[in-house]
Amino acid sequence: MAVDSTEFRRVVGHFASGVVVVTSEDLATSEMHGVTVNAFASLSLDPPLILVCIAQASQSHDFLTTRPGFAMNVLARRQEPLGERFAGRAPLVGPAFDGVRYRRGDVGAPLLEGCVAWIECRRHVVYPGGDHSILVGDVVSASLGDDDDPLVFFTGSYTHLPWG
DSSP: OOOOHHHHHHHHHSSSSEEEHHHHHETTEEEEEEESSSOOOEEETTTEEEEEETTSSSSTHHHHHHSSSSEEEOOBBBGGGHHHHHOOOOSSSSSSSTTTOEETTTTTTTEEEEEEEEEEEEEEEEEEEETTEEEEEEEEEEESSOOOBBBEEEEEEEEEOOOO
């Protein structure tokens, strides 16, 4: 018996997750892309690997899954507008990175200022995963920011941890 996709989405929406913006840059053209995701996990400690699932329908899919490097920007609660912006739900006045404070990391990907944490990766492999692609990254750098109040996604809405 097949599971209805709407019911499946409602059920898995009850798993609280952090909110991450995956960013990358084409170093030859300086074109940058970013997309908000909540399907992200550590995969291995030795060697350090992460995985992130990128919707194939995302305008950034082909860009992010073919660049040699990318960054995971773990958003702080006060960065909800960035989560909306890179999810494509906020109105954009200009290109996605206009007015966004960032710095370039070790792999050349934009690191958004004010995040809880950053993980920089080199693309290891991309696997098919239904309507998503599973991007596995070799972690080359990981660091914590000054903000320890993460943005959380639960039942289709942004929320926060009770102590935040």
